[in-house]
Amino acid sequence: MASLFSIQSEFRYEIVHKIFEGGMGMVYEAEQLGPRGFVKRVAIKIIRQKYATQKLFLENFIGEAKLVADLIHTNIVQTYHLGEARGVFFIAMELIRGVNLEQFQHQLRLRGRKLPIELAVFIVSRVARGLAYAHAKTDGRGHSLGIVHRDVSPKNVMLAFEGDVKLTDFGIAKARGLLQDQEGEVVAGKADYMSPEQADFQVTDPRSDLFSAGVVLADLLLGRNIFRAEDAAASRQRILTMPIPDFRALAEGIDERLERILERALARRLEDRYARAEELLYDLEYYIYHAGYGPTTETLGRFNRELFAEAGPAPTTAPGSTEVLEHTARLAHRAAPPL
Ligand SMILES: Nc1ncnc2c1ncn2[C@@H]1O[C@H](COP(=O)(O)OP(=O)(O)O)[C@@H](O)[C@H]1O
Numbered sequence: 383m384a385s386l387f388s389i390q391s392e393f394r395y396e397i398v399h400k401i402f403e404g405g406m407g408m409v410y411e412a413e414q415l416g417p418r419g420f421v422k423r424v425a426i427k428i429i430r431q432k433y434a435t436q437k438l439f440l441e442n443f444i445g446e447a448k449l450v451a452d453l454i455h456t457n458i459v460q461t462y463h464l465g466e467a468r469g470v471f472f473i474a475m476e477l478i479r480g481v482n483l484e485q486f487q488h489q490l491r492l493r494g495r496k497l498p499i500e501l502a503v504f505i506v507s508r509v510a511r512g513l514a515y516a517h518a519k520t521d522g523r524g525h526s527l528g529i530v531h532r533d534v535s536p537k538n539v540m541l542a543f544e545g546d547v548k549l550t551d552f553g554i555a556k557a558r559g560l561l562q563d564q565e566g567e568v569v570a571g572k573a574d575y576m577s578p579e580q581a582d583f584q585v586t587d588p589r590s591d592l593f594s595a596g597v598v599l600a601d602l603l604l605g606r607n608i609f610r611a612e613d614a615a616a617s618r619q620r621i622l623t624m625p626i627p628d629f630r631a632l633a634e635g636i637d638e639r640l641e642r643i644l645e646r647a648l649a650r651r652l653e654d655r656y657a658r659a660e661e662l663l664y665d666l667e668y669y670i671y672h673a674g675y676g677p678t679t680e681t682l683g684r685f686n687r688e689l690f691a692e693a694g695p696a697p698t699t700a701p702g703s704t705e706v707l708e709h710t711a712r713l714a715h716r717a718a719p720p721l
Pocket residue numbers: 401402403404405406407408409425427459475476477478479481482537538540550551553698700
């Protein structure tokens with residue numbers, strides 16, 4: 383697009399502490415500094431050195447940033463910037479003060495608490511809302527971007543202490559023309575939350591994410607993932623062949639309507655599964671609100687805050703990653719071309 387004029391400016395980020403150390407990269411909390419003492423807390427994701435040199439990983443990382451740059455939705459973690467400093471690429475994004483769903487569930491177990499059914503349904507309804515938006519995303523000319531997240535799993539769903547639910551990590555998302563398509567060669571995604579198509583190395587479409595959202599819902603309701611097996615291959619096998627149980631028999635309080643939602647989300651045959659995220663969203667919202675007042679961002683926020691009250695170390699910190707950064711990395715960075 384032709385620009386009116388351009389602004390060239392400099393960003394500086396001071397890394398404050400490590401939020402998460404994953405296999406492929408690290409997520410830090412950082413301060414973005416501006417003139418006259420302006421400070422904004424952000425999250426910075428940096429790819430690991432050993433992967434940064436691998437073209438495929440780097441392409442995915444950069445592809446993620448470019449792909450999600452314009453995804454602006456309350457249920458998706460917002461990306462601010464893709465930067466490069468001394469050859470290291472990083473993504474600056476909205477800082478979520480909260481936990482991911484895996485940490486949330488870990489804390490539930492630790493405290494011997496049970497997640498109320500309506501809150502589980504509410505959480506997944508927000509995920510479905512974010513997915514509906516991402517799936518429908520088009521480029522400037524109205525062509526579908528064909529986004530499929532492909533890694534909808536508890537670790538990639540953030541729960542802010544304010545109650546907002548946000549989908550993150552589009553690192554292996556598939557989008558036409560933006561990410562390398564590895565389908566048929568490499569299986570990406572967390573094995574026990576994969577759709578049968580993914581587990582079977584098939585081409586995926588948005589319905590794949592709906593299956594994964596169904597696995598997350600079942601996981602929240604039961605407190606465990608029914609497909610989890612001793613290793614990734616065994617989990618994939620279960621996803622492909624294990625009879626889908628009647629959830630009413632596995633947990634108290636699941637009624638016929640909720641069972642039906644799970645059944646449709648977890649249908650292996652694509653024709654039987656929800657066709658669109660909006661349909662799943664509608665059913666989940668109908669489930670919690672048809673009788674009147676239902677769960678809200680506020681009730682979820684309160685639940686999350688109470689769950690983590692007096693929990694010790696900063697709750698945004700993953701277990702075992704509290705150490706202070708020895709090298710207070712300074713990422714001096716020249717802003718990319720015109721705003
Ligand atoms: N914007 C953010 N704000 C706060 N924490 C975040 C943010 N993004 C990610 N995290 C934390 O870091 C973890 C890993 O981030 P993610 O983007 O999923 O990277 P990976 O590719 O390593 O899975 C998440 O599960 C979450 O706990």
